[in-house]
Amino acid sequence: MKSLIVIGIILFGLGGLLFYLNDMAVDLRVVYGSLCGIGIGLIIGGLVGYISKGSAVKEAKIRQEFKLLQKEKAELEKQKIDNFNNGNL
16 A cells, blocks of 8 residues: 555656646646546555555454454353352352
8 A cells, every 4th residue: 555655646746747847738738637647546545545454454353352252251151160060169
């Protein structure tokens, strides 16, 4: 995701630089606009991807901790039942 942001910034900067260096030539406006548009799209896409990946990793960690807690609870309940059956209250 970070590489998309860097590439987007480079393309956006290149499009802007070419636009101002060529005295706004009519023939190449489409190229300048395309470079800037692609750059902005990559920046936004990279940010959204980076944010969504972070939240997905957090959710996976929470699910893993929840499963571990469920397993520990089941083991403690089993120990409690074994102790009760053996008369070791």
